[in-house]
Amino acid sequence: MESIPRPKGLPIIGTKLDLIKGGLGTKLHEFIDARHRHLGNIFIENFGTTDLIFVSDADLIRTLFISLEGKYPSHILPDPWLLYEKLYGQKRGLLFMDGEEWLQNRRIMNKLLLREGAESCIKNSVAQTIQTFIQTCAEKSENEIIFKDIASNLYKLSTEVLIQVLIGNTDPLKGNHYDELLQIFTESVKKIFQTTTKLYGLPITWCQRLNLKVWRDFKEAVDVSLLLGNKLVNEMLALKRSEDGLMSKMIKENMNDQTISRIVVDFIIAAGDTTAYTSLWILYLLSRNTQEINAIRINGQTYIPFVIKEAMRLYPVAPFLTRILPQDGILGQYNVKKAKRHLSLESVVKWQQETYMSISNSTLVNFMQDGLLQIHEVSGLNWWCTIVSSTILIRACMTLPLTVYQNYILAKVENIGLELKDLVNELKKETSIARKVYSLNDKQTVLLYKRSLKKQWRQLIERDNCHPLKATLVIWFQIPLWVCMSFAIRNLVNMHPPHPSAMVTFMELSTGGFGWIPNLIEPDHSFILPVAFGLTNLAIIEIQRMSKLREPSRVYNIFTNVFRGFSIVMIPIAANVPSCLCLYWVTSSAFGLIQNLCLLSPSLRRKLRIPLAPSELENPYTPIIASIYTSGREQKYFSEPESFLPYRWDRHDERKKGLSNHVSYASLPFALGARSCVGRKIAMVQMTELIWQVVDSFDLVCLNGDSITPITSQALIPNKKIEIHFKKRV
């Protein structure tokens, strides 16, 4: 099986540099689009520590959504949303649900929103709300309306529509300050998306822990949205609702109030950004293609879905859709691996590896000191050269083989962790049988389960002969070595033990330097070596952290931070010790850095017989991203892909014959399959009605010219405010 193409990148930095060149974030859709043109319709891109597979082939995307995603399709939500849910325990709606809970609720909502003819039940509520919206707008001015911020108006409209769909043909909600409340609510929902985008690419847990403004703004937007959203839902629940409202139907399906609240609040949030921006794109395209406005007026409402589909093809508000495979699968000619879990035991071992900076004493110092003197004597090298070359020699002969061995053991342990995970279910079953047979209580059952798990673990470790303690071997050599060498060099500087030859060595050291440090007895006043020492150590820590696949454990994080602090603290210390000692530290750390970098290379790891393990950067490539923006604009699927031609969607239009390519499923703005948009019928009815009423009452003039381009915020949105004049028709 072939391997999936991957852009060439620098080691470690990966293709992050390309991403920065590509304009970081907001130009993501263009960046990925260019990658597809260059590498084909499937490729892997590395983002930080994660590999993502991007697919733009319409057939592959269809296969992904229909046959690969499994019974409970799983998608990736933005990190800040997940962190908020984890920290504040707010249970959320369909978008956040997984597994059986998702399936049960999704089935009910499918029945209520997506069955044949569901549109007719919501049409009245939607038409009524939009009519009020248009009337209110029209009353504002004599013959022309200039919206300062159409997006916000459309946002509010989406919320109002949804509320009306929920309560059915009852009078709209009107309480004290209702309008203000709705305004604040929609603004805060909008802010959720804006602040999520600002957090994009930042270490989110740090932003939260340090309570940075970006996190505070995001948290406040979610707090306010959920608070007001729940308040609105409670008002709706308390209202005497019409039977035809969605909420009454949810209650009839035996949904409890809490689940209704969760689902409804998320509906309002999911509807805001998507419908508002899609409506905005449609209005923009119509205002720049006035012949299409006439086509609507001539052909009637049935023409509008073609306009909407075409606008969503060009500007899909969700330009990337993610799926995580539940099992290994074949995607085209490639094999894609399912998500694997990561064992955090090696984190405990890894922190040990870094304690080589700790200070301790050793009896081997004299031996090392003699060794240094011997090398100097025999080779006839300058002292700086002697220190550098003996450091490299010692590390290459002693710590390098041990580090390779450590990597070998850790990879094996990691793979055993995965095997054990598969055994867990079996163990659970066995324990529950034992519980019945021997009538065990809860405590005894847990004890039995833990004991069997431990036994299995031990057996696997014995089978593969890879006790994790073996991985710590390198640390037991490295620390004493570092301390002994440091003390050996210090002894040379201090003329210890006192001997006439020690005086000679002292003199040699004071003239045996290079460049900016001719005297190796003196500290490096230029700070070059101390800073290099600090930076190298920090780089080692960061590389080790980056090579972890999953969020590291708390213990690992604490130790990583201690070592980060330690690396900084060591800079002034290094600036105060003799520069020969500092030179040894820098050389030793630089060797460690190069060694770490090399051992990240999968091909080298294979050559050294280190087994493949999940935490390796190259593997697994599980999350798959469907590049909806690219697939919708491919020439092979849509002739004249950049043009706005709604008639391409009309089977009966004569002009369609002039367009040779039309693969309708290459444009999937609502996704496809079991986890596709549950609100798509509401959205379509709303947008159709909006366009119909707008076109009926107004002519549209766009003031922006050609300067509007899409950017990737959370959704695909315009790069600047769109200005359209709504001129009343006479």
Ligand code: HEM
């Ligand atoms: C033009 C408007 C809309 C677009 C383009 C759109 C697009 C999408 C897409 C692409 C997904 C799938 C996400 C994924 O696969 O990970 C989705 C999911 C969803 N949408 Fe929409 N949406 C729109 C309007 C709405 C509206 C009006 C509602 C409210 C009723 C809504 C509620 C949802 C919900 C709850 C989900 C999650 C479904 C699940 O996970 O089972 N959407 N939407």
